[in-house]
Amino acid sequence: MSEDQRWRPLIGEDEIPEGGFAFAYQAGPFTETGILLRTAEGVRAWRNLCRHLSVPLDHADQGRFLTSDRRHLVCSQHGALYRPEDGLCVAGPCRGVTLRPLQIAVRQGWVCLDTSSLPDPLAGFGTTP
Numbered sequence: 001m002s003e004d005q006r007w008r009p010l011i012g013e014d015e016i017p018e019g020g021f022a023f024a025y026q027a028g029p030f031t032e033t034g035i036l037l038r039t040a041e042g043v044r045a046w047r048n049l050c051r052h053l054s055v056p057l058d059h060a061d062q063g064r065f066l067t068s069d070r071r072h073l074v075c076s077q078h079g080a081l082y083r084p085e086d087g088l089c090v091a092g093p094c095r096g097v098t099l100r101p102l103q104i105a106v107r108q109g110w111v112c113l114d115t116s117s118l119p120d121p122l123a124g125f126g127t128t129p
């Protein structure tokens with residue numbers, strides 16, 4: 001994989017909307033979504049999967065990822081609250097665990113997804129313990 005193939009441009013660094021930016025990516029045979037947002041500690045990207053039941057955070061309210069005060073990512077299913085900067089769940093049924101990160105980098109003004117680090121949801125499937 002060349003460097004150009006490895007880094008997939010997602011959005012211009014200056015174009016990230018305040019409410020975050022959702023994008024699709026391929027994880028093995030599945031299409032998943034990620035959430036990218038600007039935080040006080042820099043740009044972060046998380047898999048759009050709640051750590052409680054592995055449903056998209058916006059499962060019950062499509063396209064909405066943040067609380068109204070924009071301080072936390074919120075799961076629309078049961079209300080888990082996550083800190084945007086480190087993904088830690090600070091309230092709700094999965095308190096204490098973190099969202100799974102996606103590797104990104106800013107390259108020439110673009111936020112780019114590291115496609116070489118994408119999760120393989122079938123890893124370990126079919127192997128015997």
Ligand code: FES
Pocket residue numbers: 050051052053054055075076077078079080092093094
């Ligand atoms: S599925 Fe997200 S809090 Fe339950």
